[in-house]
Amino acid sequence: MGRPNLSDLEHFWTAPIAERAAAFASLREHEPVPFFPEPTFGMLPPGPGYWALTRFDDVVEASRTPKVFTSGAGATNITDLPPEFLEFFGSMINLDDPRHSRLRRIVSRGFTPKRLAALTEEVQRTASRIVDDALAQGECDAVTAISARLPLKIVCDMMGVPESQYEFVYAKTNTILGVSDPEYVEETADVLTAVLQAGHALAELMRELGRTREQQPTDDVTSALVNAEIDGERLTPDELASFFILLVVAGNETTRNAISWGLHLLTEHPEQRQIWLADLDGVTPTAVEEIVRWASPVIFMRRTLAVDTVLGGQAMRAGDKVAMFYWAANRDPAHFTAPDSFDVRRTPNHHVGFGGPGPHFCLGAHLARREMTVMFRELLTRAPEVHATAAPRRLQSMFINGIKELPVALY
Numbered sequence: 001m002g003r004p005n006l007s008d009l010e011h012f013w014t015a016p017i018a019e020r021a022a023a024f025a026s027l028r029e030h031e032p033v034p035f036f037p038e039p040t041f042g043m044l045p046p047g048p049g050y051w052a053l054t055r056f057d058d059v060v061e062a063s064r065t066p067k068v069f070t071s072g073a074g075a076t077n078i079t080d081l082p083p084e085f086l087e088f089f090g091s092m093i094n095l096d097d098p099r100h101s102r103l104r105r106i107v108s109r110g111f112t113p114k115r116l117a118a119l120t121e122e123v124q125r126t127a128s129r130i131v132d133d134a135l136a137q138g139e140c141d142a143v144t145a146i147s148a149r150l151p152l153k154i155v156c157d158m159m160g161v162p163e164s165q166y167e168f169v170y171a172k173t174n175t176i177l178g179v180s181d182p183e184y185v186e187e188t189a190d191v192l193t194a195v196l197q198a199g200h201a202l203a204e205l206m207r208e209l210g211r212t213r214e215q216q217p218t219d220d221v222t223s224a225l226v227n228a229e230i231d232g233e234r235l236t237p238d239e240l241a242s243f244f245i246l247l248v249v250a251g252n253e254t255t256r257n258a259i260s261w262g263l264h265l266l267t268e269h270p271e272q273r274q275i276w277l278a279d280l281d282g283v284t285p286t287a288v289e290e291i292v293r294w295a296s297p298v299i300f301m302r303r304t305l306a307v308d309t310v311l312g313g314q315a316m317r318a319g320d321k322v323a324m325f326y327w328a329a330n331r332d333p334a335h336f337t338a339p340d341s342f343d344v345r346r347t348p349n350h351h352v353g354f355g356g357p358g359p360h361f362c363l364g365a366h367l368a369r370r371e372m373t374v375m376f377r378e379l380l381t382r383a384p385e386v387h388a389t390a391a392p393r394r395l396q397s398m399f400i401n402g403i404k405e406l407p408v409a410l411y
């Protein structure tokens with residue numbers, strides 16, 4: 001096997017998962033911090049390239065050292081985005097302190113244990129309804145009929161987006177995260193324009209909702225963010241809009257893909273299904289973590305070096321870009337026994353699927369775990385035989401480990 005090229009979207013990221021795992025295993029062993037030229041992104045000129053972290057310990061070290069490994073120049077794209085993108089995509093995931101901690105403090109109001117508890121009932125109701133509908137159909141595409149519906153409903157509900165807008169929000173997030181897949185961006189459209197338009201449309205929806213809630217607050221998170229003041233702070237309309245975009249993008253696609261991969265894994269590993277079914281209460285917490293580890297729905301996050309540094313034996317310079325490959329770290333044999341196997345009882349399982357330790361650790365991790373727990377309990381209780389009838393059709397992306405379509409039968 002030659003040296004893999006992590007920027008080769010068409011070949012490397014569409015290859016079978018086992019091939020991807022073997023390529024990362026070889027890098028981890030022989031060249032754990034390789035350097036790659038950047039993938040192209042629309043019409044933007046390619047930047048200077050990036051270092052790839054493939055070992056668990058290196059990803060953890062970079063995550064917990066935000067003063068050296070900064071997010072402010074962009075955390076979600078290898079390519080530096082032009083300034084007009086920041087209006088929509090400049091929320092806290094792409095910020096450093098002190099702006100990051102200010103925003104995180106304010107929006108954390110939406111993720112308190114009390115709010116999560118209140119959402120749990122809605123998660124349960126929605127999951128039951130989704131399984132009702134899927135059972136009535138007997139066979140369906142799991143992505144659209146099962147996995148996508150729950151996180152979309154919950155994020156929209158949290159923020160107070162009415163049901164009539166769900167389809168719209170769904171389509172726009174697909175455009176934003178599917179930029180590297182020709183299926184989600186019309187052939188005639190320039191990808192950058194498509195992403196900007198999607199951002200603009202979502203921002204408009206949120207500014208409007210923010211204005212309404214300022215005048216007539218309800219008990220949703222939007223009302224809390226535009227009205228209640230903690231330490232005299234609240235979000236500006238633009239901050240609210242870009243936070244909403246971050247939430248729908250970060251909260252939907254990720255959870256959706258985790259659920260879809262879980263269904264695929266259950267199909268591929270009947271013995272793990274039996275173990276899970278035999279003790280639903282006992283096994284669900286570890287099974288959910290194992291699905292997130294195995295799938296790693298977010299493949300990497302980027303950082304930019306504030307100063308010269310050495311990591312994993314590699315010297316790097318201030319200004320260099322570094323991609324932390326969670327997907328690879330989560331398969332590092334130095335940290336996980338038999339990392340390629342799917343083990344619903346894996347303990348311990350300190351994976352980095354929700355990010356490494358540090359200020360940007362996933363704000364929605366508890367919510368995502370709750371959604372997955374409720375959905376799999378509902379499915380495995382009412383449709384214990386649920387299984388995929390074909391291989392997943394995968395998203396072409398180096399950022400999101402996505403499934404576009406997964407036909408399933410519920411009996």
Ligand code: HEM
Pocket residue numbers: 063075092093094104155246247250251252254255258292296297298301326352353354355356358359360361362363364365367368
């Ligand atoms: C299985 C599902 C999910 C996965 C795998 C996931 C993964 C991640 C990862 C890897 C990060 C970046 C950590 C870093 O840069 O250090 C992140 C950040 C974030 N996630 Fe999640 N996430 C999931 C679900 C959710 C949900 C349901 C929400 C909200 C509804 C959410 C909201 C966020 C936000 C707001 C951030 C940015 C935090 C910050 O910059 O301070 N995520 N997530």
